[in-house]
Amino acid sequence: xxxxxxxxxxxxxxxxxxxxxxxxxxxxxxxxxxxxxxxxxxxxxxxxxxxxxxxxxxxxxxxxxxxxxxxxxxxxxxxxxxxxxxxxxxxxxxxxxxxxxxxxxxxxxxxxxxxxxxxxxxxxxxxxxxxxxxxxxxxxxxxxxxxxxxxxxxxxxxxxxxxxxxxxxxxxxxxxxxxxxxxxxxxxxxxxxxxxxxxxxxxxxxxxxxxxxxxxxxxxxxxxxxxxxxxxxxxxxxxxxxxxxxxxxxxxxxxxxxxxxxxxxxxxxxxxxxx
Amino acid sequence: xxxxxxxxxxxxxxxxxxxxxxxxxxxxxxxxxxxxxxxxxxxxxxxxxxxxxxxxxxxxxxxxxxxxxxxxxxxxxxxxxxxxxxxxxxxxxxxxxxxxxxxxxxxxxxxxxxxxxxxxxxxxxxxxxxxxxxxxxxxxxxxxxxxxxxxxxxxxxxxxxxxxxxxxxxxxxxxxxxxxxxxxxxxxxxxxxxxxxxxxxxxxxxxxxxxxxxxxxxxxxxxxxxxxxxxxxxxxxxxxxxxxxxxxxxxxxxxxxxxxxxxxxxxxxxxxxxxxxxxxxxxxxxxxxxxxxxxxxxxxxxxxxxxxxxxxxxxxxxxxxxxxxxxxxxxxxxxxxxxxxxxxxxxxxxxxxxxxxxxxxxxxxxxxxxxxxxxxxxxx
Numbered sequence: 001x002x003x004x005x006x007x008x009x010x011x012x013x014x015x016x017x018x019x020x021x022x023x024x025x026x027x028x029x030x031x032x033x034x035x036x037x038x039x040x041x042x043x044x045x046x047x048x049x050x051x052x053x054x055x056x057x058x059x060x061x062x063x064x065x066x067x068x069x070x071x072x073x074x075x076x077x078x079x080x081x082x083x084x085x086x087x088x089x090x091x092x093x094x095x096x097x098x099x100x101x102x103x104x105x106x107x108x109x110x111x112x113x114x115x116x117x118x119x120x121x122x123x124x125x126x127x128x129x130x131x132x133x134x135x136x137x138x139x140x141x142x143x144x145x146x147x148x149x150x151x152x153x154x155x156x157x158x159x160x161x162x163x164x165x166x167x168x169x170x171x172x173x174x175x176x177x178x179x180x181x182x183x184x185x186x187x188x189x190x191x192x193x194x195x196x197x198x199x200x201x202x203x204x205x206x207x208x209x210x211x212x213x214x215x216x217x218x219x220x221x222x223x224x225x226x227x228x229x230x231x232x233x234x235x236x237x238x239x240x241x242x243x244x245x246x247x248x249x250x251x252x253x254x255x256x257x258x259x260x261x262x263x264x265x266x267x268x269x270x271x272x273x274x275x
Numbered sequence: 276x277x278x279x280x281x282x283x284x285x286x287x288x289x290x291x292x293x294x295x296x297x298x299x300x301x302x303x304x305x306x307x308x309x310x311x312x313x314x315x316x317x318x319x320x321x322x323x324x325x326x327x328x329x330x331x332x333x334x335x336x337x338x339x340x341x342x343x344x345x346x347x348x349x350x351x352x353x354x355x356x357x358x359x360x361x362x363x364x365x366x367x368x369x370x371x372x373x374x375x376x377x378x379x380x381x382x383x384x385x386x387x388x389x390x391x392x393x394x395x396x397x398x399x400x401x402x403x404x405x406x407x408x409x410x411x412x413x414x415x416x417x418x419x420x421x422x423x424x425x426x427x428x429x430x431x432x433x434x435x436x437x438x439x440x441x442x443x444x445x446x447x448x449x450x451x452x453x454x455x456x457x458x459x460x461x462x463x464x465x466x467x468x469x470x471x472x473x474x475x476x477x478x479x480x481x482x483x484x485x486x487x488x489x490x491x492x493x494x495x496x497x498x499x500x501x502x503x504x505x506x507x508x509x510x511x512x513x514x515x516x517x518x519x520x521x522x523x524x525x526x527x528x529x530x531x532x533x534x535x536x537x538x539x540x541x542x543x544x545x546x547x548x549x550x551x552x553x554x555x556x557x558x559x560x561x562x563x564x565x566x567x568x569x570x571x572x573x574x575x576x577x578x579x580x581x582x583x584x585x586x587x588x589x590x591x592x593x594x595x596x597x598x599x600x601x602x603x604x605x606x607x608x609x610x611x612x613x614x615x616x617x618x619x620x621x622x623x624x625x626x627x628x629x630x631x632x633x634x635x636x637x638x639x640x641x642x643x644x645x646x647x648x649x650x651x652x653x654x655x
Binding site: 051053096097098101102106107109113114115116117118122123125126127129130131134135136137138139140141142143184185187188 | 485486488489490491492493494496497499500501503504505506507508509510511512515518522564
């Protein structure tokens, strides 16, 4: 039971609109946490704050980082990190996206975001190069590092992409692209993996496949999974814990049974007029 | 009917056999022979081919940033001029100094080498701050700020506040004669300069090819495809673009050094936007997604321009032809000439032949593009 990700009173204001309104959450490494909520509840903004794409108006974000060498503004990490009393957590509030990723927080996107013009293998290679910090090496061959190629092979096998490894991504099916998305995020060996609607746009067969993949990966890997999802079957299927966001704030937080029988949750989803 | 298919099959078989025979080694050997034979060609053809090599390197450097990293610079003329002015100033002001130090015999050679290094250093020194500022912007804004930097360089060279660049006239570049005991030659002689250019351009091209196929270059391609995805994988996109900018400028700077010697002058026009546009046009015509695209594009650009110049009545309108050509390429030939060539080869030989000469292209169905005018091989 270790906290791997923590936000404190996280707030994001767009002019008059408060998209995220004081969210405090602690994610534990022993569970798959789902963050759900109706459209406009602030899920995507919340993800963008966590990953450094947006800067919060107020509040802080903390991440357990395996790698002590990286993280945003060193001063923030230094002073407050110890003051928080939780030695392993680092302040990533002001970090830029690439610093967040280096610190161990990886993400997948709701709208597939992969390197379409490259093959599956090249996609993963880019991520491994980033992870191995050899991106500025312009003297060696990209394909010349045997250890790196072995890592790529292993990851492709883990995600079931071996057969299409040398296919260019823009010719893949939607489901395959979604899997590449996951492979990319995993390739940097994150401590925390934020999945933004992994089943978006998938047909039922693909949904079943991706759900079992997520299960497998969660069992095999050290990464802690945080998932947002619209498909309620998937949510109840994979989650140990569900956090419900509504109008930027946490409405409910608990086990799937507790949360899904909560009247306030039903109301937020269906409106008070509905059954 | 059966006879036709029979003949077709035979032609196809023959073609496939020929294509199989074209291994990289044979291409290399043939290319080397071609380059040597070229040195005995008519003087003007040597000049034209040297010109092509220099423009090819210019476009190749530009394409590292455009085709590989996804940033369209409209100001790479600045670095072309930087290389040219670097060597021109050294040759003008320091040749007598070198003559005193190493003797008049080798002084021109020493001055040329030092001038080249100074030109390259100057370009990198300019590219570091210019790139740092430019990569803060993306897409059209990046194109505009690089355009602005290019034109700023143009104004500075013309205004000549430091008294170095000789204003609108530019600096005459005299390469001089080397005299090493028994051996004497003129660096600026067509054939000598051709051999020199071949050596430098080949080395620089190989260097660029290595960069493109390195971990660094792989990350460049990823940034081209999706910068925010790259960042989410821990890649410092801005820093990487900056480094690419500097390398790209350095390659263009080498081309600029060669240009000064070839044209015998370093003129302000080199940093005018219309010069920057040559790299853009050559790259687009050749195909930005292929390593060889800018080279083939430069070949087409220079040789079509030369062909047009043979008809004096048309010469005044040569830009019109490129306008039309560019419209054709952009509308129907998105992969450029190299893409068209590969498509034509696949069409003729079936899908058997392997990937030639370059990196990937978007193999998205370009089915209806015609393959006329693409029969000119990239044997250069």
